[in-house]
Amino acid sequence: MIEPKAPHLSNIEIWRKWKEDGDIEAKKRLIEFYLTLVEYVSNRMAIGLPKNVSKDDLASNGVMGLIDAIEKFDYRRGLQFETYASWRIRGAIIDGLRQGDWVPRSVREKAKKIEEAYQILEQKVLRSVTDAEISDYLNVSEKEFGHMLQEIAVTTVCSLEDPIREEESETRLSLLVDEKAKNPDHKVNEFYLKESLVRGIERLTEKERTVISLFYYEELSLSEIAEVMSLSPSRISQLHSKAILRLRGVLDKQKDQLMQN
Incomplete structure (x- = not known):
């Protein structure tokens, strides 16, 4: 999996600011930090899909999944966020595909x-x-x-x-x-x-x-x-x-x- 570049602050510090202080800027930084996950998952799921399925739409749905993951993730449990977020991103993309009814x-x-x-x-x-x-x-x-x-x-x-x-x-x-x-x-x-x-x-x-x-x-x-x-x-x-x-x-x-x- 593609690893995002390291931010100025440690992940733990950013998560603490967002989860404990409600710092919206920290949330934005987390979203920016993990956007490469959306790119990775959406590109991978695009393989084999019809050409009429827009990669931009996949990515847009994936971003919604990433935001949902960031809002629900508990960093204090010591779990791997990338794994958790990947499932949420995939789920959001799949929901978008279902709504589009892209399969005859x-x-x-x-x-x-x-x-x-x-x-x-x-x-x-x-x-x-x-x-x-x-x-x-x-x-x-x-x-x-x-x-x-x-x-x-x-x-x-x-x-x-x-x-x-x-x-x-x-x-x-x-x-x-x-x-x-x-x-x-x-x-x-x-x-x-x-x-x-x-x-x-x-x-x-x-x-x-x-x-x-x-x-x-x-x-x-x-x-x-x-x-x-x-x-x-x-x-x-x-x-x-x-x-x-x-x-x-x-x-x-x-x-x-x-x-x-």
């Missing part, structure tokens, strides 16, 4: 069909299914299936960062992040969701697991992953889409079970 309904429907196909077939055979099996289930050729994956690639870029439930801000990927203890019911639900995610990851192919790891944890772009894995960017995009659809199906199934309990 037909593309969303295709993504849902493939997600359901993975969920049904893998639940039936209890293993990772092949492209041939998915294509046969969908009654399309493997070539057509590949084209479908390319078409829906833009719907999977932010999928793990979508909320688990519509009314909550917790994301699927945040289940992998250690958090402060919450109420017992929440912890039980979180445990089963984590277990489902682990099982889902285990069912991914080796290449799919590598793409997920490099994209979400090493924070490489899809083009950078293509270089690392010596594959074409389009192939990496397909692997990413398949991995996300598998994981999304697993988590959605677990979510439905939890809501029924």
Whole structure:
């Protein structure tokens, strides 16, 4: 991640002035100091999005997420602000994308069909299914299936960062992040969701697991992953889409079970 340049005052001193003294100038300095986070996150999330999605709009929404993070962050807990802020920035950008309804309904429907196909077939055979099996289930050729994956690639870029439930801000990927203890019911639900995610990851192919790891944890772009894995960017995009659809199906199934309990 790009590191912002050091300010004249230490971060702790700036945070103290803002949080304890309510110094608006200190807040402004924090915003300016961490603007590079907005640039980094918005540029990364722009990868794979349609050209009609403005990078300026992504950045504008990201700034709102940064301001929200600065207002809510408790510097006294000794946590890493950059990590916390990155989630808030991503969330604000995703909210903006949802409001813009930038994905055609037909593309969303295709993504849902493939997600359901993975969920049904893998639940039936209890293993990772092949492209041939998915294509046969969908009654399309493997070539057509590949084209479908390319078409829906833009719907999977932010999928793990979508909320688990519509009314909550917790994301699927945040289940992998250690958090402060919450109420017992929440912890039980979180445990089963984590277990489902682990099982889902285990069912991914080796290449799919590598793409997920490099994209979400090493924070490489899809083009950078293509270089690392010596594959074409389009192939990496397909692997990413398949991995996300598998994981999304697993988590959605677990979510439905939890809501029924």
